[in-house]
Amino acid sequence: MSVTITVTCRHCGSENLKRFGRAPNGKQKYWCHDCGRQSRDDPAPNGYAPERREEILRAYEERSSLRGLERTFGVSRGTVVSWIKKK
Numbered sequence: 001m002s003v004t005i006t007v008t009c010r011h012c013g014s015e016n017l018k019r020f021g022r023a024p025n026g027k028q029k030y031w032c033h034d035c036g037r038q039s040r041d042d043p044a045p046n047g048y049a050p051e052r053r054e055e056i057l058r059a060y061e062e063r064s065s066l067r068g069l070e071r072t073f074g075v076s077r078g079t080v081v082s083w084i085k086k087k
């Protein structure tokens with residue numbers, strides 16, 4: 001049984017997505033072949049959902065690279081720094 005992926009990349013609009021595990025809240029995550037970024041099936045319309053912020057902060061704690069976070073999540077390092085300061 002095959003499952004058709006109907007989501008599109010919220011960064012570049014590509015449909016060339018690959019399943020990429022699940023978020024802690026159970027939502028399916030996808031990885032975009034075209035731009036290399038991650039999407040999920042119902043992204044927050046604007047800003048960052050609390051669970052996404054947690055995900056990014058966790059990645060920061062694991063890898064400590066703001067440049068890597070920018071590349072992976074498309075979040076500016078200034079935004080991440082402001083979250084870290086609030087913690």
Ligand SMILES: [Zn+2]
Pocket residue numbers: 009010011012013014032033034035036037
């Ligand atoms: Zn993309």
